[in-house]
Amino acid sequence: MDCDHNHKSFGSNTIFLLENLNGKELYAENEMILRNTLDKFNVLNDTEFSEFLNVCKYEAFSKREFLLKSGNYNHGIYFVLSGSVGLFELIDGKEMYQNFFLKNEFAHELKSLTTQVPSTKNLLALSDTTAFHLSRKELLKLYEKSASFERLGRKLLEHILNGQNEISSVVQSLKPEERYLYLENNRPNLLNTIPLTYLASYLGLARETLSRIRARK
Amino acid sequence: MDCDHNHKSFGSNTIFLLENLNGKELYAENEMILRNTLDKFNVLNDTEFSEFLNVCKYEAFSKREFLLKSGNYNHGIYFVLSGSVGLFELIDGKEMYQNFFLKNEFAHELKSLTTQVPSTKNLLALSDTTAFHLSRKELLKLYEKSASFERLGRKLLEHILNGQNEISSVVQSLKPEERYLYLENNRPNLLNTIPLTYLASYLGLARETLSRIRARK
């Protein structure tokens, strides 16, 4: 079973109070950020966006809490509002990171989501994290509902695939130092927010190697 | 400019003769193979499939002929009917392969296709190859035409992304020998059809290393 805590359903006409006094404003801001992000892929009209938002649940995770544990598959996708999420696989007892998701990105594990096989991978909060959770079930319902959501899904996938191809070719083709430079130039936010230890496996390097590369600069 | 030779438009009611006497049969077979492949992602009705087929052009490439040259972007996608296609990027004057496409797969370079920036990569026929070519323009028209095509696109992208994630994590996380074993167990057709030289860069290894790994087994 997936983690389920702090699920709070809400729509555009629902007031949702966070723990602080600015709850309403914060909620409105998150809503707006989500909409702006979606708009970059496919513009939804007010009704459609409302439908989307209505099936999103706000969730909070503390550091080292799992969004998805290997073995599960019915998890859906997470729109990260704050914090950071890592995707890793346990190999020889070591956490090998394959992706990271920061603010305004969709954390996901696509294989189990689309094929319904138990995931071999884990989604883990690497710091205290908040997110909108869209369950697989609700996602599929949206796809049935309108072509706008299909298009949104397609465009989002195109974007994700482009990013995956990029990091993939970096690891396939570049030397360790060049891989580090790639991060520095193209994904500086990862260098700021994600511990070196995790970034090393992401780049296909030993932690010590990455540390030394950074030292001699 | 993209390569354009042997373009032959045809629909379900058009007779298309290949050079041999079995042209009609061969054509019908290719048509069926395409339909079966598409059906695995999203089932199209007869009208829709006909629309799809009508905008496909049959093309033939000899070994070492380019389907897409770096610098271009208006190429579309290719459904490989026979032969093999490699996706590579020139790095330090060396062809670094990032993907291979065999029979019944869609050869593509997604970045330039979706963002309209000149491609840094190349699609190259690694053996004599035949394919259906769907241009970017016609692909976009299909997407506009019906939600069935949107869904087809989405599902195809999900499939491609799952494959990309897999090879990506193999190169990020596994040692050279394990990478070879991955190919042997999961992509045996690549080992059969693609020269070791090209596979080496795909696995992030030197050619000699891959040759030695194979030797000691």
Next chain:
DNA sequence: GAATTTCCGTGACCAAAATCACAAAAGGAT
């Protein structure tokens, strides 16, 4: 079928990265 190109195997050597070990630094919790 001879010639040319492409592809693969292999030895010797070297450079680079992994591993091991430990300590220092930074960050969180109480």
Next chain:
DNA sequence: ATCCTTTTGTGATTTTGGTCACGGAAATTC
């Protein structure tokens, strides 16, 4: 402030994979 955990830096050593060089096999061309 103190303790504990997490994260990072760094030296010493080992291992491995890269590079260079060459020859042979296999495939393609003419």
